[in-house]
Amino acid sequence: MRVAVVKNILDANSRIAQENRKLFDRHGLTVINLMSSPGAGKTTLLEQMGNHFGGRLKIGVVEGDIQTTLDAERVAAAGLEAVQIETDGACHLDANMVQNALGNLDLEALDLLVVENVGNLVCPADFNIGEDHKVMMLSVTEGDDKPYKYPLMFRESRVLLISKVDLLPHLRCNIEKIKAAGRAINPDLVIFEISSYSGQGLDDWHNWVQEQIKAT
Amino acid sequence: MRVAVVKNILDANSRIAQENRKLFDRHGLTVINLMSSPGAGKTTLLEQMGNHFGGRLKIGVVEGDIQTTLDAERVAAAGLEAVQIETDGACHLDANMVQNALGNLDLEALDLLVVENVGNLVCPADFNIGEDHKVMMLSVTEGDDKPYKYPLMFRESRVLLISKVDLLPHLRCNIEKIKAAGRAINPDLVIFEISSYSGQGLDDWHNWVQEQIKAT
Numbered sequence: 001m002r003v004a005v006v007k008n009i010l011d012a013n014s015r016i017a018q019e020n021r022k023l024f025d026r027h028g029l030t031v032i033n034l035m036s037s038p039g040a041g042k043t044t045l046l047e048q049m050g051n052h053f054g055g056r057l058k059i060g061v062v063e064g065d066i067q068t069t070l071d072a073e074r075v076a077a078a079g080l081e082a083v084q085i086e087t088d089g090a091c092h093l094d095a096n097m098v099q100n101a102l103g104n105l106d107l108e109a110l111d112l113l114v115v116e117n118v119g120n121l122v123c124p125a126d127f128n129i130g131e132d133h134k135v136m137m138l139s140v141t142e143g144d145d146k147p148y149k150y151p152l153m154f155r156e157s158r159v160l161l162i163s164k165v166d167l168l169p170h171l172r173c174n175i176e177k178i179k180a181a182g183r184a185i186n187p188d189l190v191i192f193e194i195s196s197y198s199g200q201g202l203d204d205w206h207n208w209v210q211e212q213i214k215a216t
Numbered sequence: 217m218r219v220a221v222v223k224n225i226l227d228a229n230s231r232i233a234q235e236n237r238k239l240f241d242r243h244g245l246t247v248i249n250l251m252s253s254p255g256a257g258k259t260t261l262l263e264q265m266g267n268h269f270g271g272r273l274k275i276g277v278v279e280g281d282i283q284t285t286l287d288a289e290r291v292a293a294a295g296l297e298a299v300q301i302e303t304d305g306a307c308h309l310d311a312n313m314v315q316n317a318l319g320n321l322d323l324e325a326l327d328l329l330v331v332e333n334v335g336n337l338v339c340p341a342d343f344n345i346g347e348d349h350k351v352m353m354l355s356v357t358e359g360d361d362k363p364y365k366y367p368l369m370f371r372e373s374r375v376l377l378i379s380k381v382d383l384l385p386h387l388r389c390n391i392e393k394i395k396a397a398g399r400a401i402n403p404d405l406v407i408f409e410i411s412s413y414s415g416q417g418l419d420d421w422h423n424w425v426q427e428q429i430k431a432t
Contacts, residue, residue: 005221037254038337038366039358066338068364089368091307091338119365120338121254122282122307141357141380142255148284149335150254152305164357170386172413197388 013127016095020102020130027107028214031115033129035153036137038119041163043071044196045137045205046114050078052206053112057213060110062101064093064118071116081105092123095130111213121146125153133212137161140173147181154185159192161205166195229343232311236318236346243323244430247331249345251369252353254335257379259287260412261353261421262330266294268422269328273429276326278317280309280334287332297321308339311346327429337362341369349428353377356389363397370401375408377421382411 024031034042046061053059060081063071072084083104085097098115105113115131117124125134136157138146141164147154154160160182162175175193182189190208194201240247250258262277269275276297279287288300299320301313314331321329331347333340341350352373354362357380363370370376376398378391391409398405406424410417 037335037358038362039253039355065365067367068361070361070365091336118338119253120307120336122334122336123339139255139357141355141383142253145284145286146254149281149286151283167357167383167386170383 010126013095016099017128017130020095020099023102023107024113024130024132027110029107029110029113030212030214031113031131031133032209032212033115033117033124033131033134034137035117035121035124035134035157036119036163037121037139037142040119040137040139040142041196042116042119042137043074045161045163045194046075046080046116047078048196048202049114049206049209050075050080052202053209054079057111057210058109060105060107060113062093062098062105062113062115064097064116066090066118081110087118091118091120092127093117093129094127098129112209121150121153125156133158135159135161137163138178139164140168140171140175140178144174144177144181147178147185151185154182154189157186157189159190159208162191162193164195164197165193165200166198226342229311232315233344233346236311236315239318239323240329240346240348243326245323245326245329246428246430247329247347247349248425248428249331249333249340249347249350250353251333251337251340251350251373252335252379253337253355253358256335256353256355256358257412258332258335258353259290261377261379261410262291262296262332263294264412264418265330265422265425266291266296268418270295273327273426274325276321276323276329278309278314278321278329278331280313280332282306282334297326303334307334307336308343309333309345310343314345328425337366337369341372349374351375351377353379354394355380356384356387356391356394360390360393360397363394363401367401370398370405373402373405375406375424378407378409380411380413381409381416382414
């Protein structure tokens with residue numbers, strides 16, 4: 001019975017995700033669903049993107065958190081147009097929550113929308129929100145055994161950002177193991193090794209983002 | 217309707233948690249439910265506990281992971297009696313999963329049972345499993361804004377282990393902010409600052425664990 005309930009929820013989510021998808025297409029908007037464990041560095045990366053693309057690309061952000069508007073305040077300070085969803089306990093964003101937030105953004109004026117999901121390496125991978133690309137981030141501080149332990153998100157994602165690589169000298173983490181396991185699960189995974197503190201790898205990531213922007 | 221479904225699931229979970237509770241009491245067994253984000257260091261701490269208590273305390277571990285038996289193999293190698301639950305997608309352990317795993321352990325022979333939950337700072341906090349103490353771990357690499365963003369786990373936990381403090385010199389993380397916010401949410405929170413690599417704070421944690429062991 002519980003399985004049937006979950007299936008109904010996912011079916012309803014898919015329908016709304018398709019509506020979101022049509023809305024994004026109508027506005028020629030590229031949409032990224034950014035997911036990771038808590039504290040992997042999603043918001044810090046968005047601040048870097050705000051600095052890098054400032055003026056050239058108009059970026060909107062939908063922030064998902066269980067509570068607080070801290071992240072929306074941070075990315076707004078970096079020049080991005082931000083809306084905060086407080087999920088009030090829910091462990092992921094679904095298509096309906098995102099749809100309800102979209103009315104607060106001028107979609108026609110945006111080139112890129114990033115939905116920063118709730119920090120959780122499990123549940124967000126189950127819920128399409130109408131995005132073009134799922135992008136996941138894994139911090140090297142989380143260890144090199146994560147792809148096999150949390151396979152769904154690696155399977156669903158188009159891009160894996162391996163973050164905080166500046167900390168590698170202080171950790172027992174073999175980044176080659178992460179990359180090999182990620183590609184074993186998802187051979188098409190595009191991988192960037194980045195550090196928002198040192199700046200390593202950010203150019204490659206920003207170039208990839210630029211290439212995804214739809215001609216309008 | 218969805219709320220009612222969740223309530224039914226939680227009610228059913230509570231009933232089974234009470235059964236587990238009675239079983240643990242009958243065996244005079246102390247039970248810790250250990251929770252954190254992915255990669256905060258739960259398994260590495262269990263390895264340290266195996267080394268520290270080896271011979272003196274008999275410790276059993278129920279490992280919860282979405283897939284793989286990697287963690288059970290690691291803690292078994294550290295001398296702990298381990299059972300692995302593969303949740304096959306589920307983002308948390310519930311009382312029923314734990315109950316099904318208990319048949320694989322000699323509860324009467326154990327002094328302490330640690331249930332290492334699925335790496336997830338959100339969902340595990342909702343599900344009692346019949347434990348004596350919820351213990352949460354937060355790595356300093358996750359940043360100092362986490363208590364207010366994930367309040368339920370901080371509210372439900374008896375102990376907060378702030379892990380990986382050896383990395384603090386390399387991070388922009390104010391550990392005093394974590395402690396203040398944690399105590400604002402839960403004034404009774406017992407806090408230990410630890411590093412399984414440097415050994416800092418482990419004696420205090422081990423002493424706390426020893427004090428919780430029931431006289432049998």
